[in-house]
Amino acid sequence: MTTRDIVLIALFAAIMAVLGVFPPITLPVIAVPITAQSLGVMLAGGVLGAKRGALSMVLFLALVAVGLPLLSGGRGGIGVFFGASGGFLLGWIVAAFVVGLLVERFWESLNYINAFIASVVGGIVVLYALGIPWISVVAGISLGQAFTGSMGFIPGDVVKAVIAALVIVTVAKSYPIIKK
């Protein structure tokens, strides 16, 4: 791990913090407000690659855990990991890793479509596969019910995957980090 790797990991943890104060957008059909922070998870893997992306999530979550109110809505502290979204928060580490792994694989022929696929697989499929069982345990409901309850967030996450794909490809073209 070079100094540059450490600097990039620290930078992305800071980018996550700033995404937490982004203006949320609301889709017309569903009432769930969409925050930009989970978009940062897809970007971390897509811009930095698997290993550095995952480590930047570890660092960001460590900053949250030691008491800095960096999650969107000014939440922080160990308590958030015991809430309903605890599985999703820890899932960010794996999600960023998977997005990064796929973008690295697609790197030579990276375009909007495969960057979108990478963001969906890592940032939605893998993330929900980790977040839903957690909800099911803490809320004492079945996996199916936890799954149904989480569906409201999917449209917003698809929008985020589209934006992530656009940003990942633009950054890869103008300032590539994964392979120079």
Added chain:
Amino acid sequence: MLISLYTPGNSPVHRTPAGLKIVLLFIFCTLLFLLQSWWFLAGAIAAVLAAYLLAKLSLTLAWQAMRPALWVLVLIFLVQLWLNDWQFGLYVVLRFAIMIVAATLLTLTSKTSEMIEGIERSVGKVFGADVAEKVGLAFSLSLRFIPMVRETYQEVREAQKARGLGRNWRALITPTMIRTLKSADDIAQAIDARSAGAPLAKDERHHD
């Protein structure tokens, strides 16, 4: 700009090392899930609230910690009401709430700096001093980077607002990211240049 959630004090709860409090918290939460009993839950609630009073923290802080989770708690209660009965619903909701309140106690009574030092120490014990040094660098850099990224973001936002793109995420994120990535590369070079002779990295790479 960065205000930690720590509340100063000198109670026994404040003086207990953060690492010990983390271990106790994990034991506490595991027991709550393993022992499904109203008596244990009632005892747990009493113990946590007593710890708040011992730490001279107002119970409104415990309430404030729970407030963001309130709608989830209500939702869980309603689902349980529909699936099981209100007693089990109440049990699940109270168990959930007391874990959040207990974890918040840890955050309120432990200094952020002490917890970061604790993490560095534990990493050092497990992975060696070399890795601990890198972790320490990553922590300090990220704290320094937050105001830098925020400043860049605000500049970008002003510019995009003038173009009518003030709420367009792509138009806000891409320039912010490219500009801060460039600064990050400069900073990495500066660090390498200053610590020449004591390299952090085994494979020194050349950056253009």
